Amino acid sequence: MIDCVIIDDEQHAIDLLLQHISQVHFLRVVGTATNPVKGLAMITDMKPGLVFLDVQMPHLTGIEMLKLISKDSHIIMTTAYKEYAIEGFEHQVVDYLLKPVQFLRFLKAVNRLWTIHSSLRPSTDQDHYVFVKTEQKGKLLKIDARRITYIEGLSNYAIIHMDDQKKIITYLKLKELSESLSARGFVRVHKSYIISLSHLTAVEGNMVRILNEEQPITIGEAYRKDFFDFINTKMLSSPPPDNSVN
The missing domain is CATH 3.40.50.2300 (Response regulator)
Known part of the structure; x- marks a missing residue:
């Protein structure tokens, strides 16, 4: 903290x-x-x-x-x-x-x-893990956050999509997950979706593509400006043309 x-x-x-x-x-x-x-x-x-x-x-x-x-x-x-x-x-x-x-x-x-x-503090593999509530009462599942590609929110629970196509259902709201994962390279792009920036492969208009996922995810209107402001900080710009005469 x-x-x-x-x-x-x-x-x-x-x-x-x-x-x-x-x-x-x-x-x-x-x-x-x-x-x-x-x-x-x-x-x-x-x-x-x-x-x-x-x-x-x-x-x-x-x-x-x-x-x-x-x-x-x-x-x-x-x-x-x-x-x-x-x-x-x-x-x-x-x-x-x-x-x-x-x-x-x-x-x-x-x-x-x-x-x-x-x-400034010792780093361990444990820093990459999170625990989530599962469908089974009283059971917590340990997940490597680096392997989460995106999270889909559905009412009072969410589906965590992993890089091996595995899906994990957790009884957490998307807001709670967004707050917990924001410091780990995750960003909310829609009222129903959080994506992993490390698994983001392309931005196509108002859609984003995630590694190994066929269907793109829509960028919600409420999240569009903040998302593209962030993308612009990563944008490579071309140098100005050299108009000098040799």
Whole structure:
């Protein structure tokens, strides 16, 4: 679990981050502040593992605060101004998020921190496993999360599809599964589907294709923007043409 503090002079920006954080199982908010001076005192007192820090604030800017915050706290900058990104990265921040912060972009940033955090503790194969409730009362099934290709939600239960075509029925709602698996490379693309990004093979219009699955999965309207915002962060762009005359 990573304790985090949010410092932003706009309450609605804090509220949005609180909403995002509530969907990530390894993050816990221990404090928020709209006043950067009070926020700095909070960080000094609580020593959180992560600080979400706005750039443009009265009395004390986020860039100025970077120089005062202990190196023990990781920083994710948030702002509406792209031009501050370079200066933020010079202070070795984890990431730089543009407002309004989209969930998938947020998830990419905190997963990067979780990777850093995990590298500081011994890693075991057990880190890849999850336990789910099955059809049989009182029985829990151990599953290697790396082998899950996608999950299909059906009312009060879900079908977990594995890479060997095996299907596992679990009495968990898709919301619960989404919250538990978001840090493991899974993303919800539809009210009825969660997919594994490692098993995603193609995006075709408003459909995604999953490894070894014949039928594509539709990207739901409510999830489309966040999904494509995330995809765009992975997009390779071509260099500009060389119009120089030899």
